[in-house]
Amino acid sequence: xxxxxxxxxxxxxxxxxxxxxxxxxxxxxxxxxxxxxxxxxxxxxxxxxxxxxxxxxxxxxxxxxxxxxxxxxxxxxxxxxxxxxxxxxxxxxxxxxxxxxxxxxxxxxxxxxxxxxxxxxxxxxxxxxxxxxxxxxxxxxxxxxxxxxxxxxxxxxxxxxxxxxxxxxxxxxxxxxxxxxxxxxxxxxxxxxxxxxxxxxxxxxxxxxxxxxxxxxxxxxxxxxxxxxxxxxxxxxxxxxxxxxxxxxxxxxxxxxxxxxxxxxxxxxxxxxxxxxxxxxxxxxxxxxxxxxxxxxxxxxxxxxxxxxxxxxxxxxxxxxxxxxxxxxxxxxxxxxxxxxxxxxxxxxxxxxxxxxxxxxxxxxxxxxxxxxxxxxxxxxxxxxxxxxxxxxxxxxxxxxxxxxxxxxxxxxxxxxxxxxxxxxxxxxxxxxxxxxxxxxxxxxxxxxxxxxxxxxxxxxxxxxxxxxxxxxxxxxxxxxxxxxxxxxxxxxxxxxxxxxxxxxxxxxxxxxxxxxxxxxxxxxxxxxxxxxxxxxxxxxxxxxxxxxxxxxxxxxxxxxxxxxxxxxxxxxxxxxxxxxxxxxx
Amino acid sequence: xxxxxxxxxxxxxxxxxxxxxxxxxxxxxxxxxxxxxxxxxxxxxxxxxxxxxxxxxxxxxxxxxxxxxxxxxxxxxxxxxxxxxxxxxxxxxxxxxxxxxxxxxxxxxxxxxxxxxxxxxxxxxxxxxxxxxxxxxxxxxxxxxxxxxxxxxxxxxxxxxxxxxxxxxxxxxxxxxxxxxxxxxxxxxxxxxxxxxxxxxxxxxxxxxxxxxxxxxxxxxxxxxxxxxxxxxxxxxxxxxxxxxxxx
Numbered sequence: 001x002x003x004x005x006x007x008x009x010x011x012x013x014x015x016x017x018x019x020x021x022x023x024x025x026x027x028x029x030x031x032x033x034x035x036x037x038x039x040x041x042x043x044x045x046x047x048x049x050x051x052x053x054x055x056x057x058x059x060x061x062x063x064x065x066x067x068x069x070x071x072x073x074x075x076x077x078x079x080x081x082x083x084x085x086x087x088x089x090x091x092x093x094x095x096x097x098x099x100x101x102x103x104x105x106x107x108x109x110x111x112x113x114x115x116x117x118x119x120x121x122x123x124x125x126x127x128x129x130x131x132x133x134x135x136x137x138x139x140x141x142x143x144x145x146x147x148x149x150x151x152x153x154x155x156x157x158x159x160x161x162x163x164x165x166x167x168x169x170x171x172x173x174x175x176x177x178x179x180x181x182x183x184x185x186x187x188x189x190x191x192x193x194x195x196x197x198x199x200x201x202x203x204x205x206x207x208x209x210x211x212x213x214x215x216x217x218x219x220x221x222x223x224x225x226x227x228x229x230x231x232x233x234x235x236x237x238x239x240x241x242x243x244x245x246x247x248x249x250x251x252x253x254x255x256x257x258x259x260x261x262x263x264x265x266x267x268x269x270x271x272x273x274x275x276x277x278x279x280x281x282x283x284x285x286x287x288x289x290x291x292x293x294x295x296x297x298x299x300x301x302x303x304x305x306x307x308x309x310x311x312x313x314x315x316x317x318x319x320x321x322x323x324x325x326x327x328x329x330x331x332x333x334x335x336x337x338x339x340x341x342x343x344x345x346x347x348x349x350x351x352x353x354x355x356x357x358x359x360x361x362x363x364x365x366x367x368x369x370x371x372x373x374x375x376x377x378x379x380x381x382x383x384x385x386x387x388x389x390x391x392x393x394x395x396x397x398x399x400x401x402x403x404x405x406x407x408x409x410x411x412x413x414x415x416x417x418x419x420x421x422x423x424x425x426x427x428x429x430x431x432x433x434x435x436x437x438x439x440x441x442x443x444x445x446x447x448x449x450x451x452x453x454x455x456x457x458x459x460x461x462x463x464x465x466x467x468x469x470x471x472x473x474x475x476x477x478x479x480x481x482x483x484x485x486x487x488x489x490x491x492x493x494x495x496x497x498x499x500x501x502x503x504x505x506x507x508x509x510x511x512x513x514x515x516x517x518x519x520x521x522x523x524x525x526x527x528x529x530x531x532x533x534x535x536x537x538x539x540x541x542x543x544x545x546x547x548x549x550x551x552x553x554x555x556x557x558x559x560x561x562x563x564x565x566x567x568x569x570x571x572x573x574x575x576x577x578x579x580x581x582x583x584x585x586x
Numbered sequence: 587x588x589x590x591x592x593x594x595x596x597x598x599x600x601x602x603x604x605x606x607x608x609x610x611x612x613x614x615x616x617x618x619x620x621x622x623x624x625x626x627x628x629x630x631x632x633x634x635x636x637x638x639x640x641x642x643x644x645x646x647x648x649x650x651x652x653x654x655x656x657x658x659x660x661x662x663x664x665x666x667x668x669x670x671x672x673x674x675x676x677x678x679x680x681x682x683x684x685x686x687x688x689x690x691x692x693x694x695x696x697x698x699x700x701x702x703x704x705x706x707x708x709x710x711x712x713x714x715x716x717x718x719x720x721x722x723x724x725x726x727x728x729x730x731x732x733x734x735x736x737x738x739x740x741x742x743x744x745x746x747x748x749x750x751x752x753x754x755x756x757x758x759x760x761x762x763x764x765x766x767x768x769x770x771x772x773x774x775x776x777x778x779x780x781x782x783x784x785x786x787x788x789x790x791x792x793x794x795x796x797x798x799x800x801x802x803x804x805x806x807x808x809x810x811x812x813x814x815x816x817x818x819x820x821x822x823x824x825x826x827x828x829x830x831x832x833x834x
Contacts, residue, residue, distance in 0.1 A: 070694065089706070403781060
């Protein structure tokens with residue numbers, strides 16, 4: 001029997017980006033806020049100091065900053081005809097455990113979605129007619145224009161380095177001309193550019209595109225954010241994504257918010273405590289608090305006036321399923337919304353090998369690169385193409401960490417003398433163009449509870465059923481063909497076109513852009529939360545993170561996750577607190 | 587490096603299941619923080635280099651097999667030394683003796699099914715158990731096929747053929763899955779060739795020198811704009827490099 005603790009105003013489940021933002025906003029509003037985190041405290045000087053952060057084996061390959069499947073994992077299958085089996089070690093994506101969450105080891109690629117992305121269903125049906133059979137995309141219930149000030153806030157908290165492409169409707173030279181209008185410039189100028197992205201920029205221009213420096217949460221210069229927290233200039237060390245920054249140069253909860261938040265008397269963080277479920281009173285349409293377990297195995301009931309789920313994407317719908325909140329999605333009937341519309345990203349690449357161009361790939365940063373956006377979203381006419389959606393193309397120079405990054409030409413054996421020669425020959429003189437494609441939601445892609453496997457606490461594991469559909473493959477092939485054309489324009493010795501073929505696999509790393517399962521929308525029948533990320537079922541339960549995306553556009557998610565969190569924080573502070581109840585009438 | 591991190595690392599390598607958190611005892615105690623930035627002196631979570639000395643996991647037969655096999659995966663040649671010379675066998679030994687070998691971060695509960703290739707690793711064997719079973723199986727196969735000779739006693743061409751058969755799933759082993767073993771083994775060999783020397787492989791930074799990776803540096807600002815220029819920076823490990831030591 002869980003022992004009951006004194007009540008707080010707000011309990012935050014998990015303590016990554018979204019909880020740090022909400023903790024700061026709601027504690028500032030005078031509320032007593034408690035964050036409960038399953039992992040431990042982590043900070044720059046103790047956990048990823050510059051004296052030992054550059055350790056490829058320990059942090060990436062031995063997964064020290066990430067979730068431990070031994071404690072919690074999910075099961076996976078491509079479709080309902082298969083038996084889902086546990087993801088026994090991490091591969092395709094890398095959720096975190098510990099303070100800061102995946103905000104510690106992300107790249108820092110910080111985009112805004114396109115205005116049309118937020119109305120994907122109505123926009124695409126209006127322009128192209130009916131959607132492909134089984135595609136279940138929806139409008140978000142919030143518009144780009146509504147989110148613009150909140151994107152701005154997140155970008156200024158982070159100190160994003162970039163160049164505006166559209167200032168209040170006026171297209172700006174040097175920026176992304178396809179982006180939605182922004183009210184002001186990025187807080188910091190673009191990063192200094194390494195060689196490979198400049199070669200891409202030249203070839204992209206020659207082939208009729210408009211290249212721009214990708215928006216980056218790696219600092220192009222020292223920066224003090226609106227909370228008064230200072231970040232240092234990025235040193236291009238090449239140990240960024242999958243690593244913690246030792247230099248206070250990558251925006252993370254620790255480098256932007258926690259130094260202010262942790263000092264507040266009305267904020268408390270409990271680490272090594274894992275929330276097992278949300279307690280609720282269905283009749284009263286209220287959550288009453290959470291049940292969590294500490295490391296001694298003791299269970300505690302933490303009552304709260306407001307409960308906010310801030311765990312990593314798919315953990316939030318999982319917690320709701322375990323708590324019996326909402327109607328679970330049924331892929332046969334299409335009824336129920338909880339677990340519906342899981343989506344991901346579809347990525348591919350084209351490597352270009354040169355004889356004489358030295359790239360120095362180890363000079364890198366997680367969001368250092370040049371992109372083009374001609375093929376994203378609905379920036380191009382899809383008539384006759386057989387798919388909707390798109391993605392950006394970019395030449396990133398993130399790293400030359402040799403266990404991970406040792407590109408070899410097509411047809412090279414995977415080991416032996418020929419492999420060794422190819423690695424030695426091409427390491428310094430190869431660049432890669434990445435494509436980063438959207439995944440539209442589909443009737444058969446969803447989350448539910450596994451009937452067989454359990455986590456360390458005895459809870460059923462989340463079951464993921466997911467595969468790419470025709471739409472994704474056609475779209476990704478289209479993007480990859482465009483990347484190959486640009487690569488060819490650089491006149492390399494040879495290229496290696498690496499299309500994403502076949503079924504989705506949980507094995508190779510792709511991206512940690514897992515979305516959906518607790519989607520936002522305008523109708524409680526087809527969404528889990530309303531436009532303010534408030535549960536349709538329990539008015540004092542809010543759900544953060546990419547799990548609210550109805551489908552996944554062709555950009556990295558964190559910019560939009562941050563914007564939605566500030567948007568929800570304002571709704572809670574300015575509207576909900578004055579009159580607790582449903583913010584949108586169903 | 588603090589005492590607490592040493593003891594934590596030692597516990598980890600002894601296989602006691604702790605999490606990936608900063609300080610010893612932090613997994614054991616839930617903690618509450620309020621009103622201050624948490625910081626304690628001596629809590630830095632520095633890595634622990636391997637301890638020198640005899641093998642901790644491998645038997646002499648297993649070490650002989652691995653010496654021979656890693657020398658085929660990354661051979662010594664005109665370009666320089668290979669995986670054997672880089673100490674990859676020692677690297678593998680320490681990895682298999684520690685947390686990785688035990689699969690202590692992996693989900694290792696049944697029921698066990700083979701599954702689709704898209705579902706990933708589904709063996710009930712931990713990495714250390716997989717190496718033990720597969721090496722025994724491969725040597726037994728070689729003894730049978732090559733009139734009493736073990737893998738290490740075969741010609742380089744014969745060894746390459748065995749490795750290719752494993753890679754392509756053509757070699758059926760008695761108690762282990764050959765292709766699964768090969769995938770893990772090749773990955774670990776590359777790790778041993780290219781990881782920081784504190785873990786026992788990449789001796790004298792052989793792997794890094796081969797390709798021109800400057801190692802565990804943290805500030806390339808002077809070089810970002812030196813487009814196309816070969817930098818020739820000598821590699822640095824987490825414990826520095828020989829050039830820093832006047833007696834080296």
